[in-house]
Amino acid sequence: MARFVAGLRASGVRVSIAESEDAWRAVEHIGVTDRRLFYLTLRSTLVKEAEDFPIFDELFPLYFGTDVPPLLNPQAELNEEEQEMLRNALQQLADELSELLSWLLSGQGPTEEELQDLAEQAGMQNADAPYQAQWYARRMQRLLGWEQLEKVLEMLWEMLAQMGMDPETLARLQQQVAQNQEALGEQLEQFAGQQIQDNRAEQWRHRRETAHDLMQRSFSSLNEHELDVLRDQVRRLAARLRSRAALRQKRGKRGKLDTKATIRANLKYGGVPLELRLRRKRRKPKLVMFLDVSTSMRPVAEFFLRLLYQLQDQVQKSRSFAYIDHLEDVTADLKTQTMEGAVQTVLTKLPPGYYSTDFGNSLRQFTSEHLSTVDQRTTVIVLGDARNNYRDPALDAFAEISKRARRVIWMTPEYSAQWGTGDSDMLEYVPLCTEVFQVRNLNQLANAIDNMLAS
Amino acid sequence: MFESVGNVKDCLAEQQYIASDEIATVVYLAQKLGKPLLLEGPAGVGKTELAKAVSGALNQPLVRLQCYEGLDESKALYEWEYAKQMLYTQLLRDKLSDLLAEAETLAEAADRLAAEEDVFFSERFLLARPLLKAISANEPTVLLIDEIDRADAEFEAFLLEVLSDFQVSIPEIGTIRATYHPTVFLTSNNTRELSEALKRRCLYIYIDYPTVDQELEIVQLKVPELSPKLAQQAVEAVHSLRNMDLKKNPSVSETLDWARALVTLNASSLDREVVENTLTVLLKYEADVARARRILRGDRGTDTGGSRSPRNW
Numbered sequence: 001m002a003r004f005v006a007g008l009r010a011s012g013v014r015v016s017i018a019e020s021e022d023a024w025r026a027v028e029h030i031g032v033t034d035r036r037l038f039y040l041t042l043r044s045t046l047v048k049e050a051e052d053f054p055i056f057d058e059l060f061p062l063y064f065g066t067d068v069p070p071l072l073n074p075q076a077e078l079n080e081e082e083q084e085m086l087r088n089a090l091q092q093l094a095d096e097l098s099e100l101l102s103w104l105l106s107g108q109g110p111t112e113e114e115l116q117d118l119a120e121q122a123g124m125q126n127a128d129a130p131y132q133a134q135w136y137a138r139r140m141q142r143l144l145g146w147e148q149l150e151k152v153l154e155m156l157w158e159m160l161a162q163m164g165m166d167p168e169t170l171a172r173l174q175q176q177v178a179q180n181q182e183a184l185g186e187q188l189e190q191f192a193g194q195q196i197q198d199n200r201a202e203q204w205r206h207r208r209e210t211a212h213d214l215m216q217r218s219f220s221s222l223n224e225h226e227l228d229v230l231r232d233q234v235r236r237l238a239a240r241l242r243s244r245a246a247l248r249q250k251r252g253k254r255g256k257l258d259t260k261a262t263i264r265a266n267l268k269y270g271g272v273p274l275e276l277r278l279r280r281k282r283r284k285p286k287l288v289m290f291l292d293v294s295t296s297m298r299p300v301a302e303f304f305l306r307l308l309y310q311l312q313d314q315v316q317k318s319r320s321f322a323y324i325d326h327l328e329d330v331t332a333d334l335k336t337q338t339m340e341g342a343v344q345t346v347l348t349k350l351p352p353g354y355y356s357t358d359f360g361n362s363l364r365q366f367t368s369e370h371l372s373t374v375d376q377r378t379t380v381i382v383l384g385d386a387r388n389n390y391r392d393p394a395l396d397a398f399a400e401i402s403k404r405a406r407r408v409i410w411m412t413p414e415y416s417a418q419w420g421t422g423d424s425d426m427l428e429y430v431p432l433c434t435e436v437f438q439v440r441n442l443n444q445l446a447n448a449i450d451n452m453l454a455s
Numbered sequence: 456m457f458e459s460v461g462n463v464k465d466c467l468a469e470q471q472y473i474a475s476d477e478i479a480t481v482v483y484l485a486q487k488l489g490k491p492l493l494l495e496g497p498a499g500v501g502k503t504e505l506a507k508a509v510s511g512a513l514n515q516p517l518v519r520l521q522c523y524e525g526l527d528e529s530k531a532l533y534e535w536e537y538a539k540q541m542l543y544t545q546l547l548r549d550k551l552s553d554l555l556a557e558a559e560t561l562a563e564a565a566d567r568l569a570a571e572e573d574v575f576f577s578e579r580f581l582l583a584r585p586l587l588k589a590i591s592a593n594e595p596t597v598l599l600i601d602e603i604d605r606a607d608a609e610f611e612a613f614l615l616e617v618l619s620d621f622q623v624s625i626p627e628i629g630t631i632r633a634t635y636h637p638t639v640f641l642t643s644n645n646t647r648e649l650s651e652a653l654k655r656r657c658l659y660i661y662i663d664y665p666t667v668d669q670e671l672e673i674v675q676l677k678v679p680e681l682s683p684k685l686a687q688q689a690v691e692a693v694h695s696l697r698n699m700d701l702k703k704n705p706s707v708s709e710t711l712d713w714a715r716a717l718v719t720l721n722a723s724s725l726d727r728e729v730v731e732n733t734l735t736v737l738l739k740y741e742a743d744v745a746r747a748r749r750i751l752r753g754d755r756g757t758d759t760g761g762s763r764s765p766r767n768w
Contacts, residue, residue, distance in 0.1 A: 016655050022488060029487045030460075030480075037460065040480040048654040050495065050645075050661045239651075246608045267537040 001027070003194075004063040005046065006201035011059065012232065013052045019045055038064070058130075062193040082165055089159040100144045101152070104180045115191050118143060127196050136196075137189040153177065218440040219299040219413065227299060230442055231306065237446050238310030245314050245453045255279040285379045285453070287318035288405070290366075292384035293350050294324045294357050300413055300439060304383055305346070307449055314453055319373050323362035323384075324350050329370070357387060359425075360394035367397045371404070379452065380405045383439070385412050386419070386426040393425040398432055407434040411448050414438070456513075457483050463512075472501070472508035473673050481660045482509060491618055491639035493654065496662035498644055499706025503601060505662075506640040510597040518592075518637070519599045520585040522606035528613060532623060533587045536580045543575070576627035587631070590621055595635035603653075604643040611650050618656060667694055670710060678714040688725045689714055696737065696747065705737040712736050727751065 005020045023045040030041045039060060047056050090101060103110060110118070122139040153174075160170055214226050215233070222230070261277035269275075289308075291301045301322070308318070319331045333345040374380060380401060386393075402408045410433045412419075412426065419426035430436055437448035457463045463479040474482070482505075485492040494502040510517035520531060544551075554571070558564035583591065589598040603611070617623065621633040641657060643649060665673065671690045674681065681689070690710065697704045705713075713736045722729045731748060738744045 014651075018655055022490065022658070025488055026484050029484065036476065037480055040477050041484060044477075044481045044484060044658045044660055048493075048657075048659040053661070242648075243650075268535065270541070 001042075001063075003198060003201070004042075004059065007059050007063065007197040008046065008056065010197070010201040010203070011055050012235075013047060013055055015046050019048075035064075059197065062190065062197055082169060085160055085163045085165055089156055089163065100146070100149060101156075103184060104177050110184075110187075115188075119191065119195050124192065124195050125199070127192075127199055130193065130196055133189060133193040133196055136192040137185070140188050140192065141185065149181070215442040215446075219303070219442075220296065222299070230303065233442070234303065234306045235310060237442070238307055241307070241311060241446060241450055241453065242314060244450060248454060284314060284316040286316050286375075286377050288374055288378050288380045289318065289320045290327075290359075290362070290380070290382045290384065291320060291322045291330075291346075292324070292357060292359070293322045293346065297384060297413070300411075300445070301346075301383055303442060303445055304411075304439075304449075307446065311449070311453070319370075321362075321366065321370075322346050322350055323357075323359065325356060325358040325361060327362040327365045327369075356389040357384070358391050359384060359386065359388050360392040360397075363394040363397040363401070367400055371400070374401055374404045376404070376406055378405045380408045381411065381452065382408070382429075382433075383411045385414050385424065386410075386429055387423045388425050390423045393428055395428055395432070398429060402432045408432065409434060409448070409452055410436045411439045411445070412436065413440050415440075457486055459483070466512035467505075467508050470508040470511040471676055472504060473669065473676060474505070474508075475665075475669065477660065478505065478662065481658055485658050486638060488658070489636060491641055491657045493641045493643065493649075493657035493659050494662055495643045495645050495659070497664065497704065497706060499708040500662045500664060501707055502640075502642040502662055503599065506597060506599040506642070509638065509640070510599075513595075513597065513638070515595050515597050515638070516592070517597050517599060518585050518589040519601060521601045522603050522610070524605055524607055526606045526610050529584075531584050531586050531610070531613075532617070533584055533625065534582045535576070536582045540575055540580050543580075578628065581625070581628070586617055587623055589637045590617075590623055590633040591631050592633075592635065592637070596637045598637040598639045600639065600641045602644060603641045604646050604649060608650060611653050615650075615652055615656065664697060664704070665707060667691060670694075670707065673707060674710060674714050677711050678718060680718045681714050685717060685722065685725065686714065689717065692725065692730070693737065699746070699750070701738065701743045701746065702740045703738070703743065709737050709739075 001023070002020075005015050005023070008015055023042055026041045026045050027038065030037050032038050042060070043053070043056055047053060086105070090105075099114075118140045119136070121143050122136055124136050127136055157170060157174060160173075161167070214222065214230055217226075255278040258277045258279040261279075262273055262275070263271065265275050265277050266273050287308075289304075291297075291304065293301050305320075308315070312318075319329070321327050322330045328346075328349050330346045330349065333341075333349075410429060414424070414426070415438065418424065419430070435451070437444065437451065439445045439448050457466065460476075460479050460483045463483045464474055464476075467474040467479070467482075481492060484490075494505065496502055507517060555564045555567055558567055585598070589596050600614070603614075606614075618639060621636050622630055624630040641653075664670075667690055670693070671686060674686050674690060675683065678686075693705050693710045693713070713733060716733050716736050717725075717729070720729065720733070730751065734744050734747055738747060
């Protein structure tokens with residue numbers, strides 16, 4: 001069961017130690033005889049969010065076995081003579097398959113160790129994708145000599161018939177062996193599935209140790225695998241940001257006097273207002289986002305979107321525009337699809353290729369078409385490096401947006417020393433912004449979003 | 456105390472609550488492990504009723520705390536009855552001056568007054584709110600904390616503290632420990648995410664809309680006057696409504712209301728007129744009602760006016 005919990009954690013279900021303890025205690029009470037009760041018990045103690053139920057349902061049969069029938073012992077029904085005959089016949093057959101045959105004919109399946117050995121031979125040390133389970137199971141079968149099994153069995157039956165075994169007994173023997181064959185096949189598959197899960201759990205543990213370091217490294221230096229690790233971290237990061245936002249809300253002291261609450265709180269002082277209660281009305285920000293999705297900025301944009309997607313409940317309304325050389329409204333895509341799909345759609349609308357960033361053009365497009373979305377409650381976020389390839393930076397358009405909006409936040413991956421160098425118009429944009437953040441790595445990005453939610 | 460999962464089911468059935476295997480198991484576990492039970496699910500599927508049924512089955516009083524935004528400690532735990540204290544002070548003013556008359560110095564007077572302090576901060580003036588009631592009860596109780604997702608995060612943190620120790624310390628009186636730990640139920644409509652710490656402490660169950668058979672059983676139990684055939688049609692109709700993309704899906708309680716409405720109207724079959732007239736019992740948004748009516752009319756191209764099975768919607 002401990003492995004099951006590890007497997008759940010590797011698949012993204014957050015199970016704490018206290019909960020796994022509860023599961024143990026609960027199972028003590030309920031017992032393991034009734035499979036359905038066992039399933040329900042584990043589910044109610046280990047999984048606390050309805051979205052995690054499918055993952056649980058997927059992993060449960062892998063660890064606690066579907067009702068695989070145990071292997072039958074065909075030899076039990078043979079008498080002395082017949083057993084003798086069987087042994088003789090087996091001795092005469094090729095002994096590559098002796099292991100397999102002994103399993104099928106004695107009713108004793110492979111031990112845990114033998115299965116482990118087999119798995120190693122099949123190369124399962126690095127297997128980590130659940131769909132590979134069947135493939136590996138087949139491989140293990142091949143290693144055992146499954147394909148020759150049919151022929152060898154036929155030879156066995158012939159030999160036994162020649163030795164004079166009773167045809168009825170022979171038929172029964174054949175049937176039982178066939179059943180055992182099936183059961184063994186299932187057992188192998190299940191074992192393969194379990195091994196894969198265990199591998200994943202190992203990897204996950206390893207990942208967690210490195211994720212922390214990865215968050216410090218700049219986006220441009222990460223390869224695809226490392227980006228994947230970070231993607232898993234996003235949810236946790238979002239939870240942290242959310243709780244920080246909640247704490248901030250609690251401690252915020254701004255607001256007008258709330259007379260009702262004040263009087264109520266001061267009844268113990270006879271109505272004398274010794275303690276003031278303030279009305280804490282915090283409005284969630286409305287966002288308008290400009291995302292540079294040119295190749296260099298793509299990972300940054302992606303993580304920004306992911307974090308924001310998780311934090312939707314902290315934001316009242318958001319409109320997103322992706323740009324390279326022109327603007328595309330991607331709000332609808334982000335709303336209607338899952339995170340993966342949305343990111344893909346955004347990226348396909350503005351496919352990578354050699355065309356250069358032109359923020360100025362995008363700004364002009366925005367002011368002519370969408371300026372009404374920016375009002376005095378809006379926070380405008382620009383995610384880009386302000387490099388316009390020596391084209392018109394459209395400062396007047398930007399100034400207009402800046403005047404209308406409550407705040408303008410610029411997030412750039414560049415160091416401040418790089419601003420203004422080459423084709424960067426950063427130094428011209430900066431005076432028009434309320435705040436500028438550097439977002440080279442995930443830590444800084446999270447920090448920037450935290451700050452954005454703060455005001 | 457429940458003896459087994461089967462026992463739970465039977466006891467709840469006696470209380471007119473049809474519990475699925477899942478619900479019975481988790482209720483049994485919650486009691487055995489002494490952990491609170493978090494019930495999540497859409498509105499109207501029977502979360503509150505479960506707590507009431509368990510309270511009835513165990514024969515323990517139900518203490519209910521309804522949560523809302525801005526709920527704080529004074530409304531949930533305890534409060535001093537200021538008004539009463541003031542009143543008593545005023546009325547006892549004469550007696551008080553008699554008592555203090557013999558005092559020579561101010562310090563002595565203060566001491567005398569301090570000796571009488573316990574009068575004004577005693578249990579007499581303590582207004583016990585639901586949580587304190589559940590903790591200080593002389594018999595085991597069932598504590599229902601309804602719609603915890605409507606309370607704010609601070610209240611959750613405070614609740615966590617109470618649920619872990621089941622003791623309250625009132626500065627003036629002392630610490631009140633629970634003699635019997637109450638069975639705690641928390642319900643949530645999932646309007647916001649609850650804090651992880653609270654979720655960790657509870658056992659979790661998601662109660663979804665029942666299947667056709669389960670709902671039929673419930674209808675037959677609660678509204679026995681409805682003919683089985685009509686009940687079947689009604690339940691199937693409600694299920695087809697739930698498959699439509701409505702703003703608010705009809706819940707189990709609305710199905711029961713509808714069943715009662717059909718009984719009251721003495722409807723013999725589920726024909727178009729009856730359905731159109733009673734649609735507002737099921738659907739509470741005008742947009743939904745209009746949509747359902749449209750679909751109803753749209754499909755009835757060859758309406759014979761007789762009793763058509765609503766499966767043809």
